[in-house]
Amino acid sequence: MGRLLRNRHLIRICGLFMGGVFIVAAMAKIGDVAAFSTQIHNFRMMPVSLENLVAITLPWIELLAGLSLLLGIRPRAGGLIVTVLMAFFLVAVAVAMARGLDIECGCFGTADGSRVGLRKMVENLGMLILAFIAIQTPFNREQA
Amino acid sequence: MENEAAQQGRPDSIFRNVILIVVLGVALGLVHNLVGLKSEPAYGVDWISVDRTEDVFVLGDNDAAGPEGEDDVEYHDVDDPMAMFAAPDPAEADLPQIPDMDRPIQIQLPVVKKFFDAAGGYFVDAREPDEFDLGRIPGSINLPFDTAATDPVLLESLDTGGRPIIIYCGGGDCEVSLNLAWLLLEAGHTRVTYFQGGYPAWVQNGYEIEGGE
Incomplete structure (x- = not known):
């Protein structure tokens, strides 16, 4: 298992995939900031006054982190951001479900119109695992 | 390096x-x-947001609202309180009156049931088609939020027959319903209400449903 986590091809593929996902998600949110702000509001997790600021800035951080993974520029820093964000999104969806909120996920802006639910949690968990793999140090012959 | x-x-x-x-x-x-x-029209948003849920009108005393229950309706922001009521329709004589307003009106189960019994409401199911197929309030139409958001013509073409629109969703505070309500108001509909509690509250009370065979 540890060896698998150090397979540089697997790490690269996970990085490329998560980078792509984050870029697509970020572009959808950047395209409609107002809608994303409403979706954040619906989660009821932060002070109202901060919602627009997060809606304005978070998609750009996602975009840069995604690009960093996809292009391989400082990929571990980008991957770390992606991992932390995925963990946060997972918690956000779980909390929304626990509170019985029937809301749009906002994961990909309004593009997919998906709701929070068990399926979303499984998706997020899967992507969290991929992101975690993407930040592993590749297997290094000198260390073997 | x-x-x-x-x-x-x-x-x-x-x-x-x-x-x-x-x-x-x-x-x-x-x-x-x-x-x-x-840019024109503005493409960005204000740095600081405002609470949009404050714009919602809550129909007061949902348990007893009826022709006598008018006093329980709160009249904020309206100069002439009576002006916002539509002319009473004979068919709605025994129903709670839904004010004609430019914002969504939140109603709850007892009021929804009265409208259902009198066939006095235009029921809109804001959930996804698969949920709609599994069971719904009889006579409702399915209008998921993402369909509505991309099809303004469809929104305008809804024929409510002068009845108030009652939107419901999958429960909780029904924020999807609320967003759909705003879309319907923007499309020119009036007396747009949304049912807090939604379908789960309806089922919990053992009220009639259709579909799901």
């Missing part, structure tokens, strides 16, 4: 790069929004 250090996982350089990405992202976002605010 910094890049090699990152590859080998030296924590200090990773964190430096994380901070770099975050700061750059925040800066880009703020600049993009600033440019968007100046």
